[in-house]
Amino acid sequence: MADILKPDLCIIGAGSSGLAAAEAARALGARVVVIERARMGGDGLNAGGVPTRALAAAGRTAHTMRTAARFGLAEREPHVDIAAVNARVRSVVAGIAPEVARERLAALGVEVIAAEARFLDRRTVGAGEKLVRARRFIIATGSRPTIPAIPGLADVPFLTTETIFHLTERPRRLAIVGGTSAGLEIAQAYRRLGAPVVVIDAGRALAEIDPELTSVALTALRTQGVDIREQTRITEIVGGEGGAIGVRVAGAEGQPQTLEASHLLIASDRHANIDGLDLAKAGIRIDPRDASRLRLSAGLRTSNRRFYAIGDATGGSQSTHAARYQAQSLVRRVLLGPPARYQPSLVPRVVWTDPELAEVGLTEPQVRARRGTAYRVTRLSLAEVDRASAQGEGRGVARMITDPSGRILGVGIAGPQAGELISLFALALANRLSARDLAGFVAPYPALGEIAQRLGQEHLRSADTDPWQARRLALNRLLP
Known part of the structure; x- marks a missing residue:
């Protein structure tokens, strides 16, 4: 007879969101069961941000060696061993893995079941030889790469963002399908490591980011030699002699052509890992507008009141920090009841290319839709920031959107360490700060944090003159 577990919370999936939810629940004293069928840590650790950043670090080092003359140093063409680079990437992942190991969760008091979860009815999940009847369930099953329906793709070998880190040789020419953040981050890294790279996107690359930043x-990337083809549709993929791959494309203008590649990487969108859960048995409905997504309320609850979803399983923002925020916001509400609002606009959006792109808050189209013309955009060129110029990274821009009172609605940065700087603006948004608040804090000099202070000062400088301020100045002129 199967064991029946009755915890306060059952979490299906031990990726970033599932692990964050488990830790948050244990901190509240809840009894927690986690079900994971594969690797602990999910995509963020094993095939996402961590390995991509480790690969990019190797590419950046090679680029610095190759372009050292801009700093008055002798240039040197690096010897690149892709097998060694990817071995180092995997060692970084292995070094972090103990932080998300089953043993660590067990030490926290979480019971981990290594099995595949299936819904048996509206309140029971089966996992291996055990049944789980929790008071509440969280679906945190993550996502996997979407393989596009391209004629001929199934007949040639291709890589995904989960297998690219196992290459042992440098591609003679790498073709990447998808101008996503992951696609462009990997494209830049491999180009800096000496591989010719072409990126093909049927629409606009980085379509989710403001075009001025993009x-x-x-x-x-184009200056560094990455061939980026936007508005370009792939019509067919064909195999050639010696393992060569031909990617036939048709652009918005011009004649169709065939791009030759030795390796093909699929870096298009991802979709939620919800297949095989037997959702219907639990009374969990699919979004009628998108069969790859769950139907969720604004509070991330499914059509079954006992089940919630977080992370990539929601089909929404696919970032580790967004998943952790969802987990922390949801767990307290699910277990204790007091309202805890999940506010997507407070979650930074980052593209880890060099230069980095980062946004937080509302975008200009969103503000325009809500407020019409009742907003202001303040811009700052990074060429005016001394630290950026000293580092040879003065190309970039920071832009801040405010309402008529000066309250910050959204911020975007394209430039060095944008992913770090955006945290300051995320804090400002969470606390409903204004441009005047930014102008009034003290930033060290020379530091990139000065960008926040300068944006606030520029906003005040370009604002309409306060009539009371003008009167006070006139009065002071009459005083001795």
Whole structure:
């Protein structure tokens, strides 16, 4: 007879969101069961941000060696051993893995079941030889790469963002399908490591990011030799002699052509890992507008009141920090009841290219839709920031959107360490700060944090003159 577990919370999936939810629940004293069928840590650790950043670090080092003359140093063409680079990437992942190991969760008091979860009815999940009847369930099953329906793709070998880190040789020419953040981050890294790279996207690369910011990164990548083909549709993929791959494309203008590649990487969108859960048995409905997504309320609850979803399983923002925020916001509400609002606009959006792109808050189209013309955009060129110029990274822009009172609605940065700087603006948004608050804090000099202070000062400088301030100045002129 199967064991029946009755915890306060059952979490299906031990990726970033599932692990964050488990730790948050244990901190509240809840009894927690986690079900994971594969690797602990999910995509963020094993095939996402961690390995991509480790690969990019190797590429950045090679680029610095190759372009050292801009700092007055002798240039040197690096010897690149892709097998060694990817071995180092995997060692970084292995070094972090103990932080998310089953043993660590067990030490926290979490019971981990290594099995595949299936819903048996509206309140029971089966996992191996055990049944789980929790008071509440969280679906945190993550996502996997979407393989596009391209004629001929199934007949040639291809890589995904989960297998690219196992290459042992440098591609003679790498073709990447998808101008996503992951696609462009990997494209830049491999180009800096000496491989010719072409990126193909049927629409606009980095379509989710403000075009003014995107243009900064795309210009840099193209300058470094990445061939980025936007508005270009792949019509067919064909195999050739010696393992060569031909990618036949048709652009918005011009004649169709065939791009030759030795390796093909699929870096298009991802979709939620919800297949095989037997959702219908639990009374969990699919989004009628998108069969790859769950139907969720604004509070991330499914059509079954006992079940919630977080992370990539929601089909929404696919970042580790967003998943952790969802987990922490949801767990307290699910277990204790007091309202805890999940506010997506407070979650930074980052593209880890060089230069980095980062946004937080509302975008200009969103503000325009809500407020019409009742907003202001303040811009700052990074060429005016001394630290950026000293580092040879003065190409970039920071832009801040405010309402008529000066309250910050959204911020975007394209430039060095944008992913770090955006945290300051995320804090400002969470606390409903204004441009005047930014102008009034003290930033060290020379530091990139000065960008926040300068944006606030520029906003005040370009604002309409306060009539009371003008009167006070006139009065002071009459005083001795």
